[in-house]
Amino acid sequence: MLSCHEASRLISEGLDRKLRPGERVVLRFHVIICDACNRVEKQLKLLRRAMSEFTDRHNPPGPRSY
């Protein structure tokens, strides 16, 4: 059984590399039964989306200083 600590590592690495089938299976199984990791997975995915939308949302186009 995967620990939440290990699950958080796989959730993060899944954003950076293709997980091996075995890793994907244990992670999916863990996330289905674990609320904490389910939330963390959503949060890390949101974090990536937020970073990609950073300037557009945060600094709306306006008068430029240059």
Place this chain on the structure above:
Amino acid sequence: MKAPAKPLLDAAAVSRERPHLVRYAMLQVREKDVAEDLVQETLLAALNSIGSFAGNSSPRTWLIGILRHKISDHFRKAGREVAIDAADGEGGAEEIEAYFRADGHYVEMPKDWGDPEKILSEKRFFEALERCVRGLPEATAQAFLMRDLMGCETVEICKELSISSTNCWVLLHRARMRLRACLEKDWYGGERTDHQGMIP
């Protein structure tokens, strides 16, 4: 006699990266003017050595490499120490341990943040995110920003930061776990009564 080879990179392609680089610099140095100056210096340096771009990495990663040094110089002048060689990646595992109990469960139950669309429309969330990113250790921040902000491939980040891919994943894992914990405290745990417009 052969005609000179077409350069792998041209000035237009370099200047197209400008807004991305400013975004990257802004999240490390506080002031927009400073970020813009550093990017300006980076672009000038890049244009002067455009022939040395070998195409081993993407133009963006190459430019970030130059910008990283400009940022470190800036911090050094400002008296702030930087671990440019990502040496602070070593303590990563221990730090992540702090979020977990000995049995591997979270010390504090992560919160349900709610609807992503709503969160992404919240100015307060992005303000907290900016503060949290600025609070990351140097190498951790660099790896994270290259990956999640600039979209660089992990292999390129490892090469740029001269670290192994395992260490790179450790840095990224640590960055994300720190950021989610920071956001939970600063944004989620902060004033949630949505007094939008109350922020000075």
